[in-house]
Amino acid sequence: MAQVSEATRAKVADEIKFDILEGVPEDENDLKRSQIARTFISDTVTIPTKEMYSYALQxxxxxxxxxxxxxxxxxxxxxxxxxxxxxxxxxxxxxxxxxxxxxxxxxxxxxxxxxxxxxxxxxxxxxxxxxxxxxxxxxxxxxxxxxxxxxxxxxxxxxxxxxxxxxxxxxxxxxxxxxxxxxxxxxxxxxxxxxxxxxxxxxxxxxxxxxxxxxxxxxxxxxxxxxxxxxxxxxxxxxxxxxxxxxxxxxxxxxxxxxxxxxxxxxxxxxxxxxxxxxxxHFPLLPRVHALARKLEKSLEDIGVTILSPAETCMIFYDAGSIGVTYDEIAERGLALPEPLFLGGSRLVLHIQTTEAAVDDFTKLIATLAEEKRKAGFVKPEVKVNGHQDVYVRRAH
Ligand SMILES: Cc1ncc(COP(=O)(O)O)c(C=O)c1O
Known part of the structure; x- marks a missing residue:
């Protein structure tokens, strides 16, 4: 095989190398952490902590x-x-x-x-x-x-x-x-x-x-x-x-x-x-998550929101139509808050990194929307919730 020069090897190595940290703002991960604390879309979004990784490295x-x-x-x-x-x-x-x-x-x-x-x-x-x-x-x-x-x-x-x-x-x-x-x-x-x-x-x-x-x-x-x-x-x-x-x-x-x-x-x-x-x-943190979910469920009920599937553990399914809004509307208003909330469709998932402040802000948002719709003439219809239907409504993207 022909001799390969050091310069040729260096050129190949130069093409391959990649600094993934280059161009990532220093506080990007802090921002991510604060967003995860306000994300109700899934519990799969939970992120590893420094303590977790320093233990895992061993x-x-x-x-x-x-x-x-x-x-x-x-x-x-x-x-x-x-x-x-x-x-x-x-x-x-x-x-x-x-x-x-x-x-x-x-x-x-x-x-x-x-x-x-x-x-x-x-x-x-x-x-x-x-x-x-x-x-x-x-x-x-x-x-x-x-x-x-x-x-x-x-x-x-x-x-x-x-x-x-x-x-x-x-x-x-x-x-x-x-x-x-x-x-x-x-x-x-x-x-x-x-x-x-x-x-x-x-x-x-x-x-x-x-x-x-x-x-x-x-x-x-x-x-x-x-x-x-x-x-x-x-x-x-x-x-x-x-x-x-x-x-x-x-x-x-x-x-x-x-x-x-x-x-x-x-x-x-x-x-x-x-x-x-x-x-x-993390396992010992789950009862706190469930308690927070029950608190959220109670607040939503107090506002007049119909609960489609109860907060037995970390999830709640709710009917946006029961206060006259759509899931897209809620998600857009959540994103527009000074500290945004990240929302999917009918499913609200709470997790170990959800903060109480996020739950309170979501409750306030729903109360505000319900009031706006009520003032605009919305009256909650008398409909029986059919539990047979799949309550998981995904938000349109
Ligand atoms: C009940 C249930 N089973 C299985 C899975 C699949 O897990 P994964 O996303 O790791 O493939 C999920 C994902 O959210 C789930 O909710």
Missing amino acids: ASLGDDVYHEPSTFALEAHIAKITGKEAGLFMPSGTMSNQIGLRTHLMQPPYTIMCDHRAHIYKYEVGGAGFHSGAAVTPVIPSNDHHLTLDDVKANVVYGPDVHFAPTEVIALENTLNGTIIPQDEVIAISEFAHSKGIKMHLDGARIWHVAAETGKSLKELVEPFDTVSLCFSKGLGAPIGSCLVGTKEYITRARRIRKLFGGGMRQTGLLSGSVAYALTH
């Missing part, structure tokens, strides 16, 4: 496809606190759910049963069909709140009739839209499912909130499930990561499928360290 430096000690320890810890045999660290909740389902689903035809509002059905890009060849049976809860054993029995498929694809997995979500499924219902569904040879998967992206709110241990909450996906990057405020838990044999197969999906990661110690910090320091 985590181990292994390669996770071979063996990353801190990540291995995290997986073992999550398995222990959920009472399962093994855990597998994942880059996202979507991947954790989809690999979780794929590992259960071996040979179509089959169906997954879930709530019609479930993340695995609505917001995972049709992954069940794409990755697992599975059809989904989305069920509308007859009580407007959570799936019951009767709902499950009315929609389950088993037996010899060849017209139907059998239910292979029942996937529940807890919390779902911030609401909690009563544990006795979970147990009843699980006992029925298992008696028919149907597996139980939990999308437990926000199961932390259920533990924080009910005082039940994670182990008790997830005991009825064969497998669970838990997220660290939402309410807990870690930058990245989820964990899938199940039996050793199941997780061994899931680890291979994770590699197949391109999810075999390398130096994940920094991420696992961030998660450990979040488990220790």
